[in-house]
Amino acid sequence: MSKEYETVIGLEVHVELATKTKIFCGCSTAFGGAPNTHSCPVCSGMPGSLPVLNKQVVEYAMAVGLAANCEINRNCKFDRKNYFYPDNPQNYQISQLYEPICRNGWIEIEKKDGEKKKIRIHEIHMEEDAGKLVHDTWSDTSYVDFNRSGVPLIEIVSEPDMRDADEVIAYLEQLRMIAQYIGASDCKLQEGSMRADVNLSVREKGSESLGTRTETKNLSSFRAISHMIDGERARQIDLLESGQPVVQETRHWNEDKETSYAMRSKENAQDYRYFPDPDLPPVHISDEWLQRVKDSLPELQPQKRQRYIDAYGLPAYDASILTGSKRLADLFEETVALGANPKKVSNWLMVETLRLVKEKSMDPQDIRFSAKHLADLIQMAEDGTVNNQVAKDVFEKIFTDDIDPVQYVKENGLASVNDAGALEEAVRKALQNNPNVVQQYKEGKTKVIGFLVGQVMKEMKGKANPAKVNELIGKLIQEY
Amino acid sequence: MRKTGMTATELSAAIRRGEIRVADAVKQALAEIREKDGEIHAFLTVDEEGALRKAEEIQKKIDAGELTGPLAGVPIAVKDNICTKGLRTTCASRILENFVPTYQAEAADRLEKAGMVIIGKTNMDEFAMGSTTETSAFGPTQNPAAPGHVPGGSSGGSCAAVASGMVPLALGSDTGGSIRQPSSFCGVTGMKPTYGTVSRYGLIAYGSSLDQIGPVAGNVADCAALLDVIAAYDEKDSTSMKRDRYGFSDALKKDVKGMKIGIPKEYFGDGLAKDVKDRILEAAELLKNAGAQVEECHLGLIDYAIPTYYVIACAEASSNLERFDGVKYGYRAADYEDLDDMYKKSRSEGFGPEVKRRIMLGSFVLSSGYYDAYYLKALRVKALIKEAFDRVFSEYDMILAPAAPDTAPRMGSSLEDPLKMYLSDIYTVSVNLCGLPGITIPVGKDRNGLPVGMQLIGNRCEEAKLLQAAYTCECLQKENGKEQMA
Numbered sequence: 001m002s003k004e005y006e007t008v009i010g011l012e013v014h015v016e017l018a019t020k021t022k023i024f025c026g027c028s029t030a031f032g033g034a035p036n037t038h039s040c041p042v043c044s045g046m047p048g049s050l051p052v053l054n055k056q057v058v059e060y061a062m063a064v065g066l067a068a069n070c071e072i073n074r075n076c077k078f079d080r081k082n083y084f085y086p087d088n089p090q091n092y093q094i095s096q097l098y099e100p101i102c103r104n105g106w107i108e109i110e111k112k113d114g115e116k117k118k119i120r121i122h123e124i125h126m127e128e129d130a131g132k133l134v135h136d137t138w139s140d141t142s143y144v145d146f147n148r149s150g151v152p153l154i155e156i157v158s159e160p161d162m163r164d165a166d167e168v169i170a171y172l173e174q175l176r177m178i179a180q181y182i183g184a185s186d187c188k189l190q191e192g193s194m195r196a197d198v199n200l201s202v203r204e205k206g207s208e209s210l211g212t213r214t215e216t217k218n219l220s221s222f223r224a225i226s227h228m229i230d231g232e233r234a235r236q237i238d239l240l241e242s243g244q245p246v247v248q249e250t251r252h253w254n255e256d257k258e259t260s261y262a263m264r265s266k267e268n269a270q271d272y273r274y275f276p277d278p279d280l281p282p283v284h285i286s287d288e289w290l291q292r293v294k295d296s297l298p299e300l301q302p303q304k305r306q307r308y309i310d311a312y313g314l315p316a317y318d319a320s321i322l323t324g325s326k327r328l329a330d331l332f333e334e335t336v337a338l339g340a341n342p343k344k345v346s347n348w349l350m351v352e353t354l355r356l357v358k359e360k361s362m363d364p365q366d367i368r369f370s371a372k373h374l375a376d377l378i379q380m381a382e383d384g385t386v387n388n389q390v391a392k393d394v395f396e397k398i399f400t401d402d403i404d405p406v407q408y409v410k411e412n413g414l415a416s417v418n419d420a421g422a423l424e425e426a427v428r429k430a431l432q433n434n435p436n437v438v439q440q441y442k443e444g445k446t447k448v449i450g451f452l453v454g455q456v457m458k459e460m461k462g463k464a465n466p467a468k469v470n471e472l473i474g475k476l477i478q479e480y
Numbered sequence: 481m482r483k484t485g486m487t488a489t490e491l492s493a494a495i496r497r498g499e500i501r502v503a504d505a506v507k508q509a510l511a512e513i514r515e516k517d518g519e520i521h522a523f524l525t526v527d528e529e530g531a532l533r534k535a536e537e538i539q540k541k542i543d544a545g546e547l548t549g550p551l552a553g554v555p556i557a558v559k560d561n562i563c564t565k566g567l568r569t570t571c572a573s574r575i576l577e578n579f580v581p582t583y584q585a586e587a588a589d590r591l592e593k594a595g596m597v598i599i600g601k602t603n604m605d606e607f608a609m610g611s612t613t614e615t616s617a618f619g620p621t622q623n624p625a626a627p628g629h630v631p632g633g634s635s636g637g638s639c640a641a642v643a644s645g646m647v648p649l650a651l652g653s654d655t656g657g658s659i660r661q662p663s664s665f666c667g668v669t670g671m672k673p674t675y676g677t678v679s680r681y682g683l684i685a686y687g688s689s690l691d692q693i694g695p696v697a698g699n700v701a702d703c704a705a706l707l708d709v710i711a712a713y714d715e716k717d718s719t720s721m722k723r724d725r726y727g728f729s730d731a732l733k734k735d736v737k738g739m740k741i742g743i744p745k746e747y748f749g750d751g752l753a754k755d756v757k758d759r760i761l762e763a764a765e766l767l768k769n770a771g772a773q774v775e776e777c778h779l780g781l782i783d784y785a786i787p788t789y790y791v792i793a794c795a796e797a798s799s800n801l802e803r804f805d806g807v808k809y810g811y812r813a814a815d816y817e818d819l820d821d822m823y824k825k826s827r828s829e830g831f832g833p834e835v836k837r838r839i840m841l842g843s844f845v846l847s848s849g850y851y852d853a854y855y856l857k858a859l860r861v862k863a864l865i866k867e868a869f870d871r872v873f874s875e876y877d878m879i880l881a882p883a884a885p886d887t888a889p890r891m892g893s894s895l896e897d898p899l900k901m902y903l904s905d906i907y908t909v910s911v912n913l914c915g916l917p918g919i920t921i922p923v924g925k926d927r928n929g930l931p932v933g934m935q936l937i938g939n940r941c942e943e944a945k946l947l948q949a950a951y952t953c954e955c956l957q958k959e960n961g962k963e964q965m966a
Contacts, residue, residue: 041583045803047576048563048585048682050717080799082846084823091802144807273846275855278689278796280718 004205005240007233008213009168009198010160013175014153015185016129016193017060023128023152024051024094031191035134035145043150045089050279053078057152058101058283060184061126062293064154065102067178067300068121072290076101078126078280082273086144087130095155097274099282100125107178108302109170119171120159127153154184160199160210165226172196172222173324177301180326186365189220196225201246202236211236212246216253216260224255231259304329312342321350325364328353334371340378348374352392356399369402377405384465390414416465423456423464427472430455431480438480449473488554488648488702495553496542502553502597503535509555509599512646520622522631522641524560525568526600531555538595550705550729552595557641557650560601561608562693563682564588567598571684572616573606575804575811575830585682586717587651587693587710594709599647602637606832607801608658608686610634611901612894615834620891625667626930629888632662638696639666649706650696655686656789657883657908659694663920664883664933669703669950670696674940675915676721679714685800687793688719690912700921700951704728707943723941731944732951736770739949741936742777742876747907753886755926760934763923764880766956767949777876780868782910784861786902789909790838791845791858798842804830837898866914873939878946880936882907883920887930907935917943921950923957 025042041049077099080092105121131149135142162168176187187194196219201211219225236246249265301323308319323329335345381391397403409415430452440448456469494500517523541547561571563581570576605615613636614620623631624644631640635652642650643666652659654672663670671694678693695706713722768774806812806826813825845854894901911918920933938946
């Protein structure tokens with residue numbers, strides 16, 4: 001490559017909001033359900049039906065906007081985006097073009113080398129989701145399911161401030177944390193509750209002007225986004241290097257083939273004939289309303305992370321991991337509130353919990369066990385009721401089934417045996433049965449004590465306190 | 481049996497006194513429809529079975545003292561763009577020919593809660609687009625007061641149903657004059673309330689920012705009583721308004737002393753037929769003699785009302801009518817190749833020419849590159865027109881105006897020149913653009929015996945004033961008539 005190129009990336013991120021009901025009607029937003037069971041005249045576009053705005057949507061959008069340092073538009077409006085498609089029952093989508101609710105914000109990301117960077121946010125607007133088409137290729141028929149039609153979305157549009165996949169992913173993670181902390185969304189790429197469209201162009205390094213961009217859709221994981229950015233950068237550079245122009249177009253990413261194809265170019269772009277929706281009056285956001293939302297904003301990740309370092313004395317690394325998922329942070333705080341040692345709780349969450357999350361390829365948000373059970377287990381490990389190995393085994397049961405560890409240990413007889421008589425008996429038996437090992441120990445090979453401890457543990461069915469066993473062997477071995 | 485000449489409120493009173501059974505009132509309406517509607521064609525659907533069943537239910541509630549309202553037991557006709565649960569609602573369009581809503585429009589619901597019986601659905605211009613009821617896909621309606629002439633539109637069916645005495649009351653809708661103009665042509669009383677007074681939930685939208693459901697009646701008192709039934713805040717309609725006061729029937733006082741009534745001289749110029757002008761000014765004279773201060777005023781900007789109205793109404797219509805695509809309900813073409821072809825054929829075959837014309841006009845003014853020049857400009861002019869009305873209302877209680885430039889035209893004479901038809905909306909569209917209330921009452925006939933109506937336009941939320949003046953005028957005309965007879 002003769003020239004050096006720079007990638008310029010901007011994102012349009014759709015986040016599905018966690019309201020109980022849809023944006024313009026009272027239907028449930030619950031995922032799944034038999035087709036068209038969460039639909040009504042409004043969200044199925046029946047003639048004469050009218051939209052009524054769900055105020056919770058405005059509050060979530062405002063909260064995300066405030067967390068992303070945006071200006072809140074105190075008189076925002078809804079517009080109709082007109083286009084024909086069967087999953088869009090009115091054949092227009094109610095969205096915001098002219099007066100979106102939030103504008104001119106920014107989010108700070110931390111790059112891999114620790115350097116901080118601000119990504120500017122152009123706007124955040126509210127809109128409704130479309131239904132789903134189900135194609136039955138056997139009968140060559142398409143069916144429409146309106147369960148998702150009218151589920152509230154916010155679209156967060158960034159400025160073209162990102163330069164590589166790492167920055168894009170750091171930005172998405174920040175957005176996800178904001179939405180999760182506010183409780184506005186669970187932001188799952190795989191399930192589509194967070195969707196990112198990537199606008200990408202390349203230009204010669206040092207150039208101030210922007211190249212022609214493409215927009216790529218259908219990216220359902222960070223991995224796919226990363227692959228797509230590398231692929232699209234290379235594709236555009238190849239075009240430029242061979243003297244061909246980059247065409248402004250919308251592209252569709254195919255993750256299986258790790259490649260994208262063009263969907264439609266700008267020349268074929270639709271005219272959406274946007275105009276203000278006459279069925280919805282402007283949304284006036286009063287000082288009181290804005291203040292109420294401001295006051296109800298929870299502690300966000302950067303503040304929480306700092307507090308974990310300051311108040312609990314956690315290392316910065318631990319604090320970042322724990323606060324990286326709202327669920328993990330909540331678990332941490334709830335467990336500590338029950339009296340458990342913060343560092344111990346942190347260890348259980350960072351090591352055992354995240355190991356299991358990874359093994360089961362889960363999202364940390366889906367961790368289901370209760371803080372009480374973790375706190376009880378930590379207490380039991382602490383006071384020697386169970387030994388470490390038993391504690392780890394019990395934790396797996398807590399993780400998968402949220403069992404009560406106190407009851408579980410009792411019912412399964414897993415408590416450490418601290419009965420001095422029984423322990424001494426087992427130690428003496430091990431010493432008696434292994435004269436050679438005892439001999440080796442006495443000759444200075446003290447490492448063999450491990451074998452003896454193992455024998456005792458076996459005899460005690462794993463329920464002995466290893467420290468005590470060690471201590472007792474040291475004391476009694478001289479008698480053999 | 482309902483005695484001829486009995487008003488709706490009189491009928492209800494007789495029913496509540498036990499002199500007339502609800503079922504008999506309904507049967508009489510059905511008999512009238514059978515006798516007259518073959519010729520008039522005011523109805524698209526008559527719900528004989530449902531109405532008789534409802535009559536029994538309502539009778540029980542009246543007998544039990546549960547229904548005591550002033551219109552309990554009265555049969556009513558509903559314009560066919562107002563959704564009625566389980567009863568076909570077509571908008572007089574092929575595209576909705578077999579559409580049966582699963583939900584009830586709020587206004588229709590309020591009729592039933594007041595103990596009124598919906599007899600059937602009335603003919604109209606397709607999707608309320610037209611001024612003659614001739615754009616109906618199911619054939620035109622005759623003007624009962626003037627055979628061979630149109631009843632006006634788009635609520636022509638509702639006005640003809642009342643004018644012919646088939647029903648004492650009807651609901652219409654008014655986007656640019658669709659209640660007031662046919663009321664004038666048919667010689668009945670019709671009112672377009674202040675925007676937001678009657679819920680639009682279940683009214684199949686034409687121009688959402690202009691549409692309003694309103695009453696059509698044989699007299700002012702019935703008109704007020706029906707408005708009392710349908711006017712209410714509705715949380716299902718975001719443009720619905722909580723009014724400080726309802727109780728419109730309280731306004732029925734024969735008194736106009738001190739009322740300041742402005743007559744815009746721009747409305748009485750060259751375009752107005754002489755007989756129409758004379759009848760209206762005679763009525764104005766009656767009000768003046770009764771103590772109203774009636775004088776000429778200046779309104780301005782009236783040349784801009786028509787283009788502004790058609791840009792805004794058609795823009796909204798082009799979007800509102802997108803949902804009729806053959807996918808979910810309504811007409812779908814029999815043969816098509818793919819999705820786009822299905823859309824094109826279903827809509828081409830399902831919509832009539834006037835609807836297509838307005839969809840195209842509306843799509844054009846919203847398209848990129850033209851949005852600012854047409855749609856945004858129209859919104860700005862609309863604001864100026866509003867200011868012009870505000871100026872008049874800062875001095876006058878109401879405006880007295882024609883409802884149409886002439887009496888009802890002959891059947892078949894309007895559609896070939898749509899632009900001319902549009903221009904005939906000159907006296908009515910501004911009221912919708914500004915969200916104002918307007919009422920039309922009959923004020924006599926022209927030399928050919930065709931009814932002439934007079935329109936009174938009020939400031940926002942001032943229906944009571946209009947009803948009071950209209951009621952007074954109605955009383956004065958009766959007295960005057962008696963004097964002349966004597």
